[in-house]
Amino acid sequence: MNIKSLLLGSAAALAVVSGAQAADAIVAAEPEPVEYVRVCDAYGTGYFYIPGTETCLKIEGYIRFQVNVGEDVGGDSDWDAVTRGQVQFTAKSDTEYGPLTGVIVMQFNADNASTQEAKLDSAYLDIAGFRAGLFYSWWDDGLSGETDDIGSVETLHNSIRYQYESGTFYAGLSVDELEDGVYQGTFAPGVLPGTTVFTADDGPNNVGVAFGIGGKAGAFSYQVTGGWDFDNEDGAIRAMGTVEIGPGTLGLAGVYSSGPNSYYSAAEWAVAAEYAIKATDKLKITPGVQYYGNYFGGGKEVPEDFDGLGDAWKVGLTVDYQIVDNFYAKASVQYLDPDDGDDSTTGYFRLQRSF
Template structure:
């Protein structure tokens, strides 16, 4: 056997062995397909499909830093700062009755590192015009500035509501639980009636060209008093004129500030990023000597003969997209000597996402 025959034989044997190994080789399993997040554009921008479902989800919110200036804002200090974080989850899916919507809004306020409060700001279900859960009523709407006080606070209730919408028109009725109404702890800490009653609110509103309007009413079964409010805005010149008026038969959970009030503002769009809003409001026959904070409830008192004037200006500036600055200065004068000619205001930075 010569060298040439030996090399050819070795090559043939190697080819046979290699073929057998190739036939017996282990084939790696193909990786499972990854389901990437898909954009859901059926309900507007910002929605995406929850993987594995046909439900669309949107996450948005804001971070706010604010400095308040008013008398005894923090103890004996006339200024105080706080930070707020808010996140909102909105889910939507198609049904035979239209979109099924669920909303959860979580909010945390921090006055300092050890003084913080986290709470559920809203949570409700919405379908075919029906809404049930914890949400803000129509009374929470207001003019764009910060001078106006057109509702009693809080305006957040556990409610059931139906709202009909057609184009630029809506009309609805709401049944509200009024556990946070004005029948709270009486002055001096004595025992009093506990609030756990029902309110009925109704409203209509909409737009007609450059004009928008809203007319609402509410009846508090606890105090057996009611209130109505009208509000409208119209684009005039370089800005938007806003007018509002409210009347109450007596202090109630929907409006308790005064027997009646009128408010006006003019939001001037000075530039694409800068808005100036001067405003004024008058309260006739204010409640409890003109108690106009709307945050702490004591006991129901009748309207008095005290009148109040409020005036202020609010400045809004968009620094960059989704980043805003706001400053507001307010002045209040009463027809009595108590707290006459008081000033207040704040400065705010807010990043929305």
């Protein structure tokens, strides 16, 4: 065998081996096209299409740190720090009856590292003006400051309601489950003296009917809310409004209750006023005052009526400051002086980042 034959044989062998390796080579598959999230601007900012569907989703929420001050706010202490995280999912899609909306709100509260609470804050569906599920009633609304006490002790209910809306006007009617409400004659443990913060024992409280009417007319806004508690056989009605005057907004409210019930039980009647001063683009200062007639104030037993109770008055100041976009600080101090109890001063400082 000469050199030429050896070289030809080696080249042939290498060609065979190379051909075998080429036959066994793994070729990477072409990547599948990725469906990127698309912006959905049909329902406002922040919505995007859930991939593969025509449903639009919005995710929002906030993180809050707050220090409460006042007598016994932290058990035996006069201060208590609390932290909250809340996230809300809102889903919308078009139907022949209009937008179909679903909302889930989860809230997480931490009094300290070992004492934490996770709860469903809201969960409801909404279509063509009808809403059903767990949501806050009109009685949760109030003036912009922290002084007014014109709402229910518990405003989150399993409810079904219909609300008609036309431009800046709305009117609605709801049927509410009131098992977490107030029941006359039931002992209320864990009461904070001088406040309306109390939780009644389980009673036959289970149903109520409420209405809400409201709207805007230029610089003026208004709302009238009423409710009837069938188990307590008492009800309440409230009116409030705001109007822009000078550098701020004046807010006025009045409420009347025929007897302690789940819609209003702090007093037989009350009037409140505030003036929210827009000092700068970032600073708002809101002084407020409220007067209670026949003030209940969260005694150990819910009375059947307000007869024989003393009056009370309350004054406070709330300051809001926007540090940067979506991040603000709030401070509030309130003084309450009831005829039938000791006066008290409470307040808090809050930092909150929204997204």
